[in-house]
Structure formats: structure tokens, C-alpha cells
Amino acid sequence: MARAKRNKSLKATKAHDRRARDLLRNAEVAAVEVDDPLGLEPGDKIVTLRSIRNDPLGRLHSHGQIDEAQYQSGRAFQDDWEAAERGPRAVDPSREYVDGGQAREPITERQRKAVLRLNRAERELGADGSALVHDVLILGMTMAQVGQRRALPGQRWIGYFARRFRECLDRLALLYGFATEQR
DSSP states (O other): OOOOOOSOGGGGSSSOOOOOOOOOOOOOEEEEEEEEETTTSSOOOEEEEEETTOOOHHHHTTTSSSOOOHHHHHHHHHHHHHHHHOOOOOOOSSSSSSSSSOOOOOHHHHHHHHHHHHHHHHHHHHHHHHHHIIIIISHHHOOOHHHHHHHHOSHHHHHHHHHHHHHHHHHHHHHHTSSOOOO
């Protein structure tokens, strides 16, 4: 009796499908293409899901309302803010108790450079632009919330704040070197 031949070659079969199919009911996600950490070839890409529920910058980028340079400059501003921020710290019970105050930690070079870039960004954006960028990028507010906070509700004000925020991101892109000035 003759043996049955296979129709498919072994090379044509896919490896393992690593995509997750279950999401939470209130999930707000956007597909984004990133480098494959398990890829065999350099430059392999995979499509992943990014949560945009509490990320106004990610939401604007995923909906195509801002470009890549504006997105990267916003992320650089957030990174500088996190590096420069020095706030209260939790009590470490493993450390020995000593009466009196604690010695201040020295300021690192990364913190110093981040503060310098933030100061320059504040000068470039002005008081209103700096407050708008802080509200959206640091506090995570939407344009409607920015309008309500400033007692300026309405669709026209939301549109104005959105345009102004994109202008500020353009300015930050120039400042951080993600874009060049057009003449």
C-alpha cells in the first residue's frame, strides 16, 4: 500500500501565534508596531496593543492627530520631568533609625540636564503654552478638561487648545532635536 503524501511543507507552517485575544471590557487600546524582542532577524517587527486610556499623547498619536516628531518630543518632555522631579520618599524600614534629618541626596547629572532643558522649554513655550503642556503631558488632562479647568467650556475652546497644544509640541520637537525649522 502506498503512503499518503503531505500537501503542506514544513516550512510553510507558522511558528507560534503570540497574539492575545482577550481584553478588558473598558480597555482602550491602539495597535502599534515595535521591534520584535524574540525575532531572529534584526529589524523584525510585531504589532502590539498599547493602552491609551490614561495617555492623551498616545491617543493623539494613534488617531493621527500628531506626527512622530511631536509624539517623541512629548515623550522626551515627560522623561525630563520624571528625571527632574524630586519629591517625598517612602520610609525605608530596613535602614537604621537616626535622630535628626536625612542628608540630601546629591543632584545627578541627568537631573541637572533635565532641569536645564525644562527651563529652556518653559522660556520657549511661554507661560500659557508651558501650563498647557504641563496639564496635558504631566497631569494627563484632555482638551475638554483643560477648558473646564480654565473656565472656558465649549467646542471652539477645545479646538483652540488642541491647535495650541500641537504648536507647543512643534516647538518642543525643535528644542529636543526631533525636527528642523522650516524656512
